[in-house]
Amino acid sequence: MIVKVHELVKKYGDVVAVDKVDLEINEGEIYGLLGPNGAGKTTFINIICDMVKRNSGELYLFDEKIDKSIQHLKKDIGVVPQTIAIYEDLTASENVAFFASLYGIKGDLLNERVKEALEFVGLSDHSKTYPKTFSGGMKRRLNIACAIAHHPRLVIMDEPTVGIDPQSRNHILNSVKKLNQLGSTIIYTSHYMEEVEQICTRIGILDHGKVIAEGTKEELQSIVTDRKTIKIKIGYDQVLDTRLLKDVKGVMCIAENANILTVECQKESDCISEVMAILLKKHIKVIDIQMESVSLESAFLSLTGRRLRD
Numbered sequence: 001m002i003v004k005v006h007e008l009v010k011k012y013g014d015v016v017a018v019d020k021v022d023l024e025i026n027e028g029e030i031y032g033l034l035g036p037n038g039a040g041k042t043t044f045i046n047i048i049c050d051m052v053k054r055n056s057g058e059l060y061l062f063d064e065k066i067d068k069s070i071q072h073l074k075k076d077i078g079v080v081p082q083t084i085a086i087y088e089d090l091t092a093s094e095n096v097a098f099f100a101s102l103y104g105i106k107g108d109l110l111n112e113r114v115k116e117a118l119e120f121v122g123l124s125d126h127s128k129t130y131p132k133t134f135s136g137g138m139k140r141r142l143n144i145a146c147a148i149a150h151h152p153r154l155v156i157m158d159e160p161t162v163g164i165d166p167q168s169r170n171h172i173l174n175s176v177k178k179l180n181q182l183g184s185t186i187i188y189t190s191h192y193m194e195e196v197e198q199i200c201t202r203i204g205i206l207d208h209g210k211v212i213a214e215g216t217k218e219e220l221q222s223i224v225t226d227r228k229t230i231k232i233k234i235g236y237d238q239v240l241d242t243r244l245l246k247d248v249k250g251v252m253c254i255a256e257n258a259n260i261l262t263v264e265c266q267k268e269s270d271c272i273s274e275v276m277a278i279l280l281k282k283h284i285k286v287i288d289i290q291m292e293s294v295s296l297e298s299a300f301l302s303l304t305g306r307r308l309r310d
Helices: 041-048 071-076 092-101 107-120 136-148 166-181 193-199 217-223 271-281 296-304
Strands: 003-012 015-025 030-034 056-061 077-080 154-158 185-189 202-207 210-215 227-234 251-257 260-266 286-292
Touching (some): 030 166, 030 193, 041 056, 041 185, 077 136, 092 136, 185 193, 271 286
Antiparallel strands (some): 227 260
């Protein structure tokens, strides 16, 4: 277990930013932390990083209960903040070297780690360049290099792709997956639902300081619906009495539009086999079958009543 919190609370005056949160992040996960603006994501991250003190509750990092400072554990944590944190009057390599040296890395090892980190984010050819000439995406990638040069076990990424071009976004997402494959556990926040769907192994949804849902993408989708949808495309010249399908166990309703049959059935049912058997028996030509499920965006909207970017 990399991170565990129990009954975690943080207040700013009368405002409860984190409200009795229980949450565990296991080693090897890419954990997506979602929530509308003001949901408590950044406060939660700041507590883990010891940048903000909690009012109450328990915090465990790397299986160790944290009662006071986490100074001795900071070497195991890398943070990619939402606001770019680099020095424009230092070259790319000097930036990475500065941040890596804060963790006691020096000499030949420091040079090796700087080279490795810049290569990892695709900035090797710009090692001697000042970041004031970089695009927004390149600055974001340098930000990541500064956060990972000391080989942290836990990497926290707070919206690392905000306002960048698609090429840099793809590069960062691939870097996240590669970091995870190399052994780092990732906490990833984003306002782009498609990113979370693409890379996260498990997702927690925060709203008004509380964890309101948690699980895999499929588990979150299943929370908000008890049914699944099957779309069956048949030949344009095919004629089918849809009443034949209504008695199939698990089928809830059937709609026909042109040559598309839409079958709504219970989530746990295996009605598709029987439906297909009936179509085959009636010599109905099936061109295509598609399973549709509630999107993660729709599930999020259903759970919070707000879109992710609200």
